[in-house]
Structures are given as C-alpha cells and as structure tokens.
Amino acid sequence: MEYFSEEASAQVVNTRIGDGTDVRFRTIMTSLVEHLHAFIKEVEITDAEWGEAIDFLTRTGQMCSEHRQEFILLSDTLGVSMLVDAINHRRPSGATENTVLGPFHVCDAPIRRMGETITLEGKGESCLFQGRVVDLHGNPIAQATIDVWSDNPEGFYDVQQPDLQPRWNNRGRFITGDDGRYCFIGIKPVSYPIPDDGPVGQMLARLGRHPWRPAHMHFLVTAPGLRRIVTHTFVANDPYLESDTVFGVKNTLVQHFRRCAEANTEWQAEFDFVMVPEEILS
Known part of the structure; x- marks a missing residue:
C-alpha cells in the first residue's frame, strides 16, 4: 500500500482502478490522470487558481441548454x-x-x-x-x-x-x-x-x-x-x-x-x- 504523495500522486490514483474496469476506459482514465497531475505539477497551480477553474467549469455547464452547448x-x-x-x-x-x-x-x-x-x-x-x-x-x-x-x-x-x-x-x-x-x-x-x-x-x-x-x-x-x-x-x-x-x-x-x-x-x-x-x- 502506497499512500498519496506529491511525487507518486498519479500512480496512487491509478492503482485504485478496479480489476474489472473496461480496458479502453482504463487506458483513457489512466492517461488523463497522468497528464492532469503532470500539468498541475508543471504550473504549480494555486488553491485560488484551481478554485477559479472549478468555478469556470461549473458556469460552463450552467450555460448549456437545449439550444446552446457551451462545452462544445x-x-x-x-x-x-x-x-x-x-x-x-x-x-x-x-x-x-x-x-x-x-x-x-x-x-x-x-x-x-x-x-x-x-x-x-x-x-x-x-x-x-x-x-x-x-x-x-x-x-x-x-x-x-x-x-x-x-x-x-x-x-x-x-x-x-x-x-x-x-x-x-x-x-x-x-x-x-x-x-x-x-x-x-x-x-x-x-x-x-x-x-x-x-x-x-x-x-x-x-x-x-x-x-x-x-x-x-x-x-x-x-x-x-x-x-x-x-x-x-x-x-x-x-x-x-x-x-x-x-x-x-x-x-x-x-x-x-x-x-x-x-x-x-x-x-x-x-x-x-x-x-x-x-x-x-x-
């Protein structure tokens, strides 16, 4: 068992993926976690910046409707x-x-x-x-x-x-x-x-x-x-x-x-x- 750390963050998250997970879904999510964690480490994102990012995505979803797709x-x-x-x-x-x-x-x-x-x-x-x-x-x-x-x-x-x-x-x-x-x-x-x-x-x-x-x-x-x-x-x-x-x-x-x-x-x-x-x- 390896606990979460800055150095091994992506590895620890990806080891939690279950054995029965669809192979393609596992491949996509493993790569997503690796790249996302690498990005956060590279730019050393702050608490305030990550909060702003979450707020941005929340507002993007709230803007979507039958006639408008803000995520597109x-x-x-x-x-x-x-x-x-x-x-x-x-x-x-x-x-x-x-x-x-x-x-x-x-x-x-x-x-x-x-x-x-x-x-x-x-x-x-x-x-x-x-x-x-x-x-x-x-x-x-x-x-x-x-x-x-x-x-x-x-x-x-x-x-x-x-x-x-x-x-x-x-x-x-x-x-x-x-x-x-x-x-x-x-x-x-x-x-x-x-x-x-x-x-x-x-x-x-x-x-x-x-x-x-x-x-x-x-x-x-x-x-x-x-x-x-x-x-x-x-x-x-x-x-x-x-x-x-x-x-x-x-x-x-x-x-x-x-x-x-x-x-x-x-x-x-x-x-x-x-x-x-x-x-x-x-």
Missing part, C-alpha cells in the same frame, strides 16, 4: 474538436476534408426539391450552391443526402432566434439523383461571432482572442456504404480565414463565390464532394 464552444475554441476530428477522419488525398460539426446542427431538417430555396425570411444576398457528389474516381453518387445549414445575414442561426426567424430557416436536405448533382438557393454566408456572453467568451477575452468565425456554409453528406462528410465551405477573402476562433478552416475548403449572371440569384458557388468507402481509413 469550449472544445472548439481550444482546438480540441478539430484535433479529435482530424484523428478520427483521416482520408486519402483527393477526398473532401472534414471540419467541425459545430453546435447549431439540427437533425431531420426538411427534405427539399433540388433547386429549392432554404432561405425562408427573404433576407440576405441570394446564392446558388451547386456541384456534384462523386467518388475518388469521379463517378457520380446517387441517393446521397446533403444536409445544409447556415446563419442569416445578421450572423444568427434559426435556433438562436426562435422568436425572430422561421423554423428551419436556412436549413434543408437534398437527395442526389443518378448524376450525383445537387443545387439549392441560400444566401451568401456572413462572418459571425460565436456566442461570447458566457464563460468561453470571457476566456477568449482574457487570452486576447476574438470570437469570430469566417463566413461559411455547413454541409453534412451521407450515402450508403460511404464515410460521411461533415464540413464547411468558406468564403474566400474573408478577413477571419486565418484566425477562425474554432480553427476550422482548411485550404481545400475555401471557395470562391462569384457574381451570378443569371437573374434569379446574386451569387454562385460550386463545390464537389468526394466520398470514400467506409473501410478506407487513410
């Missing part, structure tokens, strides 16, 4: 969400890259007809989004579901303003035909700050960081037997591309929006999604 914002702004995503979604060259899902996705958005508009409030600069869903060889993928969502011209998602925006505003799902093509009308996205009136916003301010995200459209692409794609397309030349507060930008996802010659929309953006089979890991 914390994970995003510390780069953890992107790191977890990178580790779990390695793909071969040429496949569309993943990025963070974000806290504003809503399941079961309405299935709309190709070419239909997702903007229900009639605001913003209209944009035609189009392209194809293909495999690594360029073959079209039929019956792919493209789930899309974006903010409105003021930088808010519908779930953030349930009393101001129509339900399902700037959201929809589209299913590809045999040609793999998709098209819908939305608005040209705008930059917006993540909610910064809570603990995460206070943390960013103390770190001298801004809360802004570059303008983007969200896409979740799924098809039977293929790995799902969770990604954004970002508006080229946005001032926040190089300082996205959640680190979600990748070069391959930056898209050039061009003025549309057609009369029905002001902008046009084209992007092809390249999917890979479930069994391909990298």
Whole structure:
C-alpha cells in the first residue's frame, strides 16, 4: 500500500482502478490522470487558481441548454474538436476534408426539391450552391443526402432566434439523383461571432482572442456504404480565414463565390464532394 504523495500522486490514483474496469476506459482514465497531475505539477497551480477553474467549469455547464452547448464552444475554441476530428477522419488525398460539426446542427431538417430555396425570411444576398457528389474516381453518387445549414445575414442561426426567424430557416436536405448533382438557393454566408456572453467568451477575452468565425456554409453528406462528410465551405477573402476562433478552416475548403449572371440569384458557388468507402481509413 502506497499512500498519496506529491511525487507518486498519479500512480496512487491509478492503482485504485478496479480489476474489472473496461480496458479502453482504463487506458483513457489512466492517461488523463497522468497528464492532469503532470500539468498541475508543471504550473504549480494555486488553491485560488484551481478554485477559479472549478468555478469556470461549473458556469460552463450552467450555460448549456437545449439550444446552446457551451462545452462544445469550449472544445472548439481550444482546438480540441478539430484535433479529435482530424484523428478520427483521416482520408486519402483527393477526398473532401472534414471540419467541425459545430453546435447549431439540427437533425431531420426538411427534405427539399433540388433547386429549392432554404432561405425562408427573404433576407440576405441570394446564392446558388451547386456541384456534384462523386467518388475518388469521379463517378457520380446517387441517393446521397446533403444536409445544409447556415446563419442569416445578421450572423444568427434559426435556433438562436426562435422568436425572430422561421423554423428551419436556412436549413434543408437534398437527395442526389443518378448524376450525383445537387443545387439549392441560400444566401451568401456572413462572418459571425460565436456566442461570447458566457464563460468561453470571457476566456477568449482574457487570452486576447476574438470570437469570430469566417463566413461559411455547413454541409453534412451521407450515402450508403460511404464515410460521411461533415464540413464547411468558406468564403474566400474573408478577413477571419486565418484566425477562425474554432480553427476550422482548411485550404481545400475555401471557395470562391462569384457574381451570378443569371437573374434569379446574386451569387454562385460550386463545390464537389468526394466520398470514400467506409473501410478506407487513410
């Protein structure tokens, strides 16, 4: 029996793990305890600082609700969400890259007809989004579901303003035909700050960081037997591309929006999604 000491703190804690503990859970918790204790020793955290950390986490949890997930914002702004995503979604060259899902996705958005508009409030600069869903060889993928969502011209998602925006505003799902093509009308996205009136916003301010995200459209692409794609397309030349507060930008996802010659929309953006089979890991 070894009692707790500064030198052997992590070892003593980890020896208390029961013999019947799930192997994977044991691995995760053992490493967590080792790294957490090493961190505390390295910075020699004070009682007051540890109390402040506990208060921060408590307030973060209290800020969470059905429509707001402050812990996701914390994970995003510390780069953890992107790191977890990178580790779990390695793909071969040429496949569309993943990025963070974000806290504003809503399941079961309405299935709309190709070419239909997702903007229900009639605001913003209209944009035609189009392209194809293909495999690594360029073959079209039929019956792919493209789930899309974006903010409105003021930088808010519908779930953030349930009393101001129509339900399902700037959201929809589209299913590809045999040609793999998709098209819908939305608005040209705008930059917006993540909610910064809570603990995460206070943390960013103390770190001298801004809360802004570059303008983007969200896409979740799924098809039977293929790995799902969770990604954004970002508006080229946005001032926040190089300082996205959640680190979600990748070069391959930056898209050039061009003025549309057609009369029905002001902008046009084209992007092809390249999917890979479930069994391909990298």
